[in-house]
Amino acid sequence: MAETRKVDGIGIGLRYAMAERTLASDVPEIRWLEIHPENYVQRGGRFRHVLERARERFPLVTHGLTMGFGAVDRPEDSYVKPLRDFLHENAIPWHSEHLCFSGDGGVMLHDLLPVPFTRESVGVAVARIREARDRLELPIALENISYYADAGPAEMPEIDFLLEVLEQADCKLLLDVNNVFVNSQNHGFDPRAYMDRIPVERVVQIHVAGHQVRDDSLIIDTHGEPMRDEVYELLDFTLRRTGPVPVLLERDQNFPPFEELVAEVKRLDRIYREATAAAGAEGDGARGAA
Ligand SMILES: [Fe+2]
Numbered sequence: 001m002a003e004t005r006k007v008d009g010i011g012i013g014l015r016y017a018m019a020e021r022t023l024a025s026d027v028p029e030i031r032w033l034e035i036h037p038e039n040y041v042q043r044g045g046r047f048r049h050v051l052e053r054a055r056e057r058f059p060l061v062t063h064g065l066t067m068g069f070g071a072v073d074r075p076e077d078s079y080v081k082p083l084r085d086f087l088h089e090n091a092i093p094w095h096s097e098h099l100c101f102s103g104d105g106g107v108m109l110h111d112l113l114p115v116p117f118t119r120e121s122v123g124v125a126v127a128r129i130r131e132a133r134d135r136l137e138l139p140i141a142l143e144n145i146s147y148y149a150d151a152g153p154a155e156m157p158e159i160d161f162l163l164e165v166l167e168q169a170d171c172k173l174l175l176d177v178n179n180v181f182v183n184s185q186n187h188g189f190d191p192r193a194y195m196d197r198i199p200v201e202r203v204v205q206i207h208v209a210g211h212q213v214r215d216d217s218l219i220i221d222t223h224g225e226p227m228r229d230e231v232y233e234l235l236d237f238t239l240r241r242t243g244p245v246p247v248l249l250e251r252d253q254n255f256p257p258f259e260e261l262v263a264e265v266k267r268l269d270r271i272y273r274e275a276t277a278a279a280g281a282e283g284d285g286a287r288g289a290a
Contacts, residue, residue, distance in 0.1 A: 067079070100147075117161040
């Protein structure tokens with residue numbers, strides 16, 4: 001059984017397109033890696049080899065893509081049990097998933113779809129999160145998603161929906177700063193006012209990413225572009241509230257030369273240091289620490 005290691009500072013996603021460069025790199029600002037367990041659970045060969053090399057060098061956290069907490073269907077044991085074993089074998093400190101649904105009635109759509117912001121949806125998500133915590137025997141972090149269409153008549157704004165689920169499920173938050181920015185532009189709200197309402201004691205991890213601005217001004221959360229200045233600024237604002245919470249740069253497609261990614265990591269690291277020092281939290285240890 002591996003030992004749980006402290007997760008702090010800036011991390012990147014371990015993606016096959018960049019795995020060799022990532023594992024051979026010597027960049028002190030890259031402090032930890034995020035993995036999708038779907039890529040490794042019950043898989044051997046090259047996958048297992050990459051995972052073992054990653055684990056030797058970096059603390060790891062997991063981010064799932066299957067068990068959206070807004071889904072009505074209860075995840076199958078055939079998915080959950082091997083995942084639980086994997087998380088514990090690799091000493092993962094918390095497991096995150098999205099506040100969305102990806103399928104229904106046994107059909108999987110492989111997309112992160114929004115649920116209606118209703119009291120009924122709150123109840124579904126709370127049940128799924130509590131159940132996941134019990135079945136995985138690990139802290140659960142819920143991630144806020146970006147969305148482009150309303151899923152149905154809402155009984156409350158998105159932020160109230162998120163807060164209600166967090167409170168009732170009593171779980172952690174993976175705060176995706178880029179998703180807040182994207183939604184604020186597409187749906188017309190103040191992203192700083194949104195951040196002001198986040199319960200900082202629940203935040204264990206932050207995501208940032210690049211997004212695409214279309215000609216019709218709709219913003220798409222692609223994870224395939226360089227980060228925009230507005231998102232760096234919103235991250236700075238957020239870290240000044242949360243203190244030192246580990247920050248993950250998400251890049252899932254359209255991979256740039258590794259040096260460009262490293263330049264983004266270094267810029268994030270500077271913001272992280274300055275903002276968390278300004279928050280008066282330096283030396284407290286990361287909230288996301290194991
Ligand atoms: Fe994210």
